[in-house]
Amino acid sequence: MTSIYQRALGRDFQKLHPQIQRRFGFSSEERVVAIGRGTMQRVWHGGAHLRPFLQLGATRHIMFPESGLEVPFQVRNYAYRDSFGRETVTWIREFRFSPMRRFDAYMVYSRKRNCIIDYLGTHQHLAVELQLSVDDRGGLRIRSGAQRFFEGLAGFRFPLLLSGVADVCEWFDDSRGCYAIDVAVRNRIFGPLFGYGGTFEVEWATVGHRQAPADVMPLREEFRE
Numbered sequence: 001m002t003s004i005y006q007r008a009l010g011r012d013f014q015k016l017h018p019q020i021q022r023r024f025g026f027s028s029e030e031r032v033v034a035i036g037r038g039t040m041q042r043v044w045h046g047g048a049h050l051r052p053f054l055q056l057g058a059t060r061h062i063m064f065p066e067s068g069l070e071v072p073f074q075v076r077n078y079a080y081r082d083s084f085g086r087e088t089v090t091w092i093r094e095f096r097f098s099p100m101r102r103f104d105a106y107m108v109y110s111r112k113r114n115c116i117i118d119y120l121g122t123h124q125h126l127a128v129e130l131q132l133s134v135d136d137r138g139g140l141r142i143r144s145g146a147q148r149f150f151e152g153l154a155g156f157r158f159p160l161l162l163s164g165v166a167d168v169c170e171w172f173d174d175s176r177g178c179y180a181i182d183v184a185v186r187n188r189i190f191g192p193l194f195g196y197g198g199t200f201e202v203e204w205a206t207v208g209h210r211q212a213p214a215d216v217m218p219l220r221e222e223f224r225e
Contacts, residue, residue: 001027004109017138019172028079036075038200045194060121061104063194072096078212084223092216124222139171164193
């Protein structure tokens with residue numbers, strides 16, 4: 001089975017660094033998990049006026065108000081089929097603050113929108129379109145686009161003026177033999193909102209089934225895109 005990132009990038013997937021191809025090239029059929037562990041040299045957020053917004057997001061594992069230097073980090077990527085039969089990849093990011101903070105996302109490929117859809121948080125209230133490209137290091141660049149909010153029967157396009165645009169770059173650093181990542185979320189009016197950057201190594205493990213473990217699964221799944 002082709003991974004969701006291969007489907008989104010098409011022929012450009014082959015332009016990725018081999019280690020990035022491996023990291024983004026697996027599917028649920030392979031029954032593996034990629035566990036990245038490392039250090040974020042900097043975790044940051046915007047001004048104090050954003051703290052209530054970030055604190056609210058932390059209750060649903062979407063961003064958080066802490067910041068710091070040399071923060072221990074872990075990311076778990078499982079590929080599985082969700083309850084709607086969609087190939088899904090988890091992005092369970094853990095930052096070792098006190099308390100521990102998580103930033104959860106669940107990515108699927110949408111044939112309808114011809115892109116990756118990123119469902120954020122424990123309840124997948126926010127569905128974000130992602131556009132993928134390959135940078136000059138053979139890294140994967142991800143930029144967020146249109147966003148939709150879902151709660152119960154309600155659903156509407158979330159105005160970007162009230163939200164953030166994410167710019168993510170992940171690449172393999174041959175000189176250090178590890179992965180590197182840089183994430184920045186900005187708002188057109190309020191400026192920088194949240195971000196982090198650092199390095200990590202990836203350990204691969206075999207899982208005995210095609211479903212992700214309970215502690216990484218969302219509390220609610222959203223089928224609308």
